[in-house]
Amino acid sequence: MAEHSKRFPVQHIIGFVLSIVLTVLAAWAALGSDLPVKWIIAGIMTLAVIQVGIQLFMFMHMTERESGGGHVPWNMMFHGFVLAAIIVAGSLFTMSFGFTHDHDDGGNHQQEEQQEEHSGH
Amino acid sequence: MSAHEMKSGPLEYRTQEGQLSILGFWIFLAAEIVLFSTLFATYAVLFGRTADAPTPGELFEIKTVLIMTFLLLTSSFTCGIAIHQMRRGSVKGLITWLIITLVLGIGFLGFEIYEFIHYAHEGATLQSSAFWSAFFTLAGTHGLHVTLGIGWAVLLLIQLAKRGLTPVTSRKTFIISLYWHFLDVVWIFIFTSVYLIGMVV
Numbered sequence: 106m107a108e109h110s111k112r113f114p115v116q117h118i119i120g121f122v123l124s125i126v127l128t129v130l131a132a133w134a135a136l137g138s139d140l141p142v143k144w145i146i147a148g149i150m151t152l153a154v155i156q157v158g159i160q161l162f163m164f165m166h167m168t169e170r171e172s173g174g175g176h177v178p179w180n181m182m183f184h185g186f187v188l189a190a191i192i193v194a195g196s197l198f199t200m201s202f203g204f205t206h207d208h209d210d211g212g213n214h215q216q217e218e219q220q221e222e223h224s225g226h
Numbered sequence: 227m228s229a230h231e232m233k234s235g236p237l238e239y240r241t242q243e244g245q246l247s248i249l250g251f252w253i254f255l256a257a258e259i260v261l262f263s264t265l266f267a268t269y270a271v272l273f274g275r276t277a278d279a280p281t282p283g284e285l286f287e288i289k290t291v292l293i294m295t296f297l298l299l300t301s302s303f304t305c306g307i308a309i310h311q312m313r314r315g316s317v318k319g320l321i322t323w324l325i326i327t328l329v330l331g332i333g334f335l336g337f338e339i340y341e342f343i344h345y346a347h348e349g350a351t352l353q354s355s356a357f358w359s360a361f362f363t364l365a366g367t368h369g370l371h372v373t374l375g376i377g378w379a380v381l382l383l384i385q386l387a388k389r390g391l392t393p394v395t396s397r398k399t400f401i402i403s404l405y406w407h408f409l410d411v412v413w414i415f416i417f418t419s420v421y422l423i424g425m426v427v
Contacts, residue, residue, distance in 0.1 A: 112314075114306065114307055114310040117303060117306040117307060117310065120303070120306075121299070121300070121303040121306075124299050124302075124303075125296070125299060128292070128295055128296070128299065128417070131417075131418060131422060132288060132292060132422065135422040135423075135425060135426050136288055136422075136425060136426070142426055142427060145426050146423055146426070146427075149418050149422050149423070150418060150419065152418070153414050153415055153417075153418040153419070156414045157411050157414055157415075160302065160407050160408075160410055160411050160414070161407075161411070163306075164302060164303070164305075164306045164407045165403075165404055165407045165408075166309075170235075171235050171236055171239040171245075172239070172245075172248065172249075177249050177252055178252045181252040181253055181255060181256040182252075182255070182256065182259075184256060185255070185256035185257075185258075185259035185260060186259060188259070188260050188263065189259050189260060189262070189263030189266070190263075192260070192263040192264055192266075192267050193263055193266050193267045193270060195267075196267035196268070196270065196271050197267070197270050197271060200271040201270070201271055
C-alpha cells in the first residue's frame with residue numbers, strides 16, 4: 106500500500122477539517138437556527154452519525170487490507186451499533202413513548218409547553 | 227503458526243498474535259458500544275426528570291462544551307498522526323504526537339472536572355435528581371475511560387522509549403489508537419444528544 110510511505114497524511118487532515126466543520130454546523134443548528142425542535146434533533150443526530158463514520162473510516166483504518174479488508178471491524182461496529190440502537194429506541198419506546206410525565210412537578214410541565222411553542226414556529 | 231511472521235505490511239499485523247489481538251480489541255469496542263448504549267438509554271428515559279434541581283438548559287454552556295469537543299477531536303486527529311508516524315517507522319514522531327495527544331486529553335479532563343464542580347456548586351449533583359444521576363453516570367463513565375486511556379498511554383510511552391518499535395509495541399500502540407478514536411466516537415454522541423439537545427429542548 107502506498108499509504109505507508111506517504112509523507113503527508115491527507116486523509117487524516119480531510120477527516121479532521123470535516124469533523125470540525127460538522128461540529129460547528131451542529132452547534133449552529135442547535136443554537137443559532139430557527140428550525141423546529143424536531144428537525145434540529147433529527148439534523149444534529151444525522152451530523153453525529155456522519156462524524157462517527159469519519160472517525161471509523163478515516164482515523165481507525167477500518168477498511169484497510171491488513172485487517173482482512175475490514176471484515177471483522179465492520180461486523181463488530183455494525184452489530185454494536187444495531188444493538189445500541191435497539192437498546193436506546195426500545196427503552197424510549199417502553200418507558201417514554203406517548204407518555205407525558207407531568208404529574209411530578211411544575212417544572213416539567215413548563216418545559217413541555219415551551220417545546221410545543223417551539224415546534225409551533 | 228504463531229511463529230509465522232510476514233515480511234511486509236504494517237508491523238502490528240505481521241504476527242498472527244498481533245492480528246488476533248487487534249481482532250479481539252474490535253470485539254471489546256463492540257461491547258463498549260453496548261455498555262454506553264445502556265447509559266444513553268437511561269439518560270434518554272430520565273430526560274427532563276430534574277425534580278427541584280436546575281434544568282440542563284440552565285447549566286449547560288456552549289462555550290465550555292465546544293472547547294472540550296475541539297480538544298478531544300484534535301487529540302483524535304493527533305493520535306491518527308501518531309499512527310501515521312509509526313507506520314513510517316519513526317519512533318520519535320510517534321512519541322511526540324502521542325504526547326501531544328495526551329496533553330490534549332488531559333486538557334479535556336481538566337475542563338470536564340471544572341464543569342462537574344461548577345454544576346455541583348449550582349446544585350446539580352449525582353444525588354439531586356434522576357436526570358442528573360443519569361447525566362453524571364454517562365459523562366463520568368466517558369471521563370473515566372479518558373482517564374484510563376491516559377494512564378495506559380503513559381505506560382506505553384515508557385515501553386516505546388525503552389524498546390522502540392517491535393511487532394509487540396506497535397501492536398499495542400495501534401490498539402490504544404483504536405481506543406482513543408473510540409472515545410471520540412462516544413463523545414460525539416454525548417456532545418450531540420446530551421449537550422446540544424439539552425440546550426435546545
